């Protein structure tokens with residue numbers, strides 16, 4: 001799409017020029033700037049005061065060497081990142097991703113999206129993201145520990161409970177957060193809420209582990225109900241089999257749906273009787289094995305190599321919960337052809353722009369990641385509140401706050417879409433609602 005507003009077009013061109021070879025970041029910025037066309041028409045001051053130009057440039061990029069010694073005594077060197085993108089409404093907040101595909105462009109796209117997502121939660125958190133090209137898969141616990149300790153030895157110079165509060169993401173779960181927090185505490189000699197997603201014995205929040213997947217289902221449920229439907233009796237396909245996918249499966253099932261498929265980066269399983277989640281948890285959370293192990297127990301279920309084919313399974317609701325750009329135009333067209341009614345993004349940016357267009361043109365209800373997967377970071381912010389109070393809420397207390405937050409995000413995104421003449425377009429609505437709060441704060445600060 002070409003921009004109607006020349007100034008927005010110029011900003012996009014500068015982003016592409018300044019960040020060459022970072023297509024994911026360009027994709028994320030373009031989507032937001034397109035949504036902002038009607039906003040700057042009504043409020044030209046956001047352009048006149050340079051707010052959007054400031055918004056697309058990270059406040060700070062930290063890039064560092066992470067040397068560590070493997071089990072064979074060999075020195076390994078990875079690269080670490082933390083991008084502190086925007087602190088207009090609170091300390092930088094966003095996860096750490098450990099995956100071989102990580103480079104600056106991935107962290108930048110994730111950090112940029114985090115600004116709007118965090119704003120949508122209604123909680124006081126800015127946007128940031130970090131990670132490394134380290135691959136925890138196939139490494140021993142001792143290797144993961146040595147890597148995490150080296151990573152935190154540098155990162156601890158740049159973060160604190162009031163400055164920047166990282167959490168988990170792909171490849172960073174409870175084990176990694178434990179090693180990272182232990183090293184931070186050791187170096188800084190302070191016990192503060194500097195990381196979220198912590199274990200329950202040392203400051204973690206109940207329901208944080210479940211929050212992104214549960215939150216996704218609360219959001220999609222709200223979207224379905226607003227359109228006269230719900231999860232009851234629906235067939236659901238979930239991609240991935242990590243933290244988000246597992247708890248999305250759990251909540252969708254509790255809300256009356258049947259989840260029939262899950263995947264990992266090697267392939268997908270299809271169980272027409274409904275996924276046996278206890279078995280999946282055992283395989284993925286306890287044994288850290290591949291999803292194909294599932295069919296050695298459930299011999300009537302199917303395993304297929306390659307993760308793309310999961311979108312050929314007929315379903316009413318699709319919940320992509322693995323990674324960016326996992327649903328392309330071809331998969332979107334197949335899903336539509338098979339009668340999909342709703343798509344809820346659990347992963348960050350899992351649908352390509354072409355796929356989103358296909359869903360929207362065909363009347364598929366579409367929940368964009370910035371809104372629908374905000375439950376994880378929202379609950380992280382609740383973990384920060386509990387740490388500040390040195391107090392813990394019960395699972396039910398956190399879960400009910402999470403549900404209310406997700407319902408509010410849905411309402412605010414819908415309302416913004418309608419106000420700016422794009423009723424039902426939650427992509428635009430989420431971008432606009434998230435933008436306004438951050439932009440107004442930046443306006444108050446002047447040029448900083």
Ligand code: NDP
Nearest residue numbers: 169170171212240241242243244264265322323347348376
């Ligand atoms: P996990 O590491 O727990 O799980 C990731 C899952 O996705 C695994 O099944 C993994 O398979 C699969 N996967 C990862 N990369 C690829 C790839 N390139 N192709 C196919 N499959 C892939 O991560 P999370 O569940 O935490 O994160 C999943 C998504 O949700 C990410 O986009 C993340 O940014 C987003 N998210 C996570 C939040 C959280 O609270 N954890 C919050 C908000 C968003 P394999 O094991 O084979 O690698």
